[in-house]
Amino acid sequence: MNGADGMIWDPGIYGRFRGLRLRPALDLLRSLPSLPEGPVVDLGCGAGAVSEALRATLGKDRQLVGVDASAEMLADARGRNDDLVQADIATWQPETPPALIFSNAALQWLGDHEVLLPRLAATLTPGGVLAVQMPHQNDAPSHRTWLHLAHQLFGVEPDDVPGILEPAAYHHILAPLGEVQLWETTYFQVLAPSDDGHPVRRFTEATFARPLLRSLDPERRAALIAACDAAMAGAYPASEDGSVLFPFQRLFFTVRV
Incomplete structure (x- = not known):
């Protein structure tokens, strides 16, 4: 997690739905093209949830570097990577050109992707790969409801809400950089019943x-939060057992330079 907004990331709260958040990372990992020799960077590594899978898939001989701005998340990640770097992922630069920069659900917190993505790709070793997964859910009730209610109740319109571009815009940015794969997946996630509000909230x-x-x-x-619980109950009705079927769309791309 980038943590650039200055707010403490709580690994326990973020990890409530660890399995559901991990699956897209594994799908991205399975879609990687071949890699040259060199280190692997987990950019926005958070608590290191993807580290074990990166090692198992790419081999234990590769140096695995986790980069994140959150000291709390990095404390949880300790021991899962060869090196940990506390840095703002918007401005981070590698010491050694990586074979892979892997970023799972982190870059949506940053703006200026037209500049960011070419800059990251330029740090790779020849034949290296930039692999990214980001939520593409802002138009769904799960996300739009928060903003609508905040405006309706309090006149609040936050300007630092995470978001991404449309797929065609990413193709336009990435195509000049190398060999591109670009796709979207909708995950139909079953969220367990909760005694502490609506599961989607x-x-x-x-x-x-x-x-x-x-x-x-x-x-x-x-x-x-109370208003959001009520609205989510209408948008995502619970089953008899209290669980909720929650469609969640994610955007993926890889580019080999």
Whole structure:
């Protein structure tokens, strides 16, 4: 997690849905083209959830470097990587050209992808790969509801909500850089029943809604969460056992330079 907004990332809260958040990373890992020799960088590594899979797939002989701005997340990641670097992933530069920069659900927190992605690709060793997965869910009720209610209740319009470009824009950015693969997947996730609010609200409050909740005082935060629980119940009705089927769309790409 980038942590550039200054808010502490809680590995426990983020990890409530660890399995669901990990699956897209594994799908991206299985879609990698062949790699040259060189280190592997997990950019925005968080607590190191993908480290074991990276090692198992790419071999234990490769140097594995985790990069993240959150000291709390890196403390959880300790021992899962050969090296850990605390840095803002928007400006980070590798000491050695990597064979792979792998970024799972992190770059959506950053803007200026037209500049960021070519810069990251330029740091790779020849034949190296930039592999990225990001949520593409902002137009769905799970995400749009937070912003609509914040505006309706309090007139709040946060300007630091994570988001990404449309797929065609990424193809335009990446095609001049090398060999591109670009795709989207919708995951139909079953969220377990919760005694602490609607499962979709709980899933999104730890990630997408963090900047918005951070901007509110405790009273307004509680009011927004209550309103969001009610709205999510209409958009994502619970089954008889209290579980919820939650479609979640993600965008993937790899580019080999």
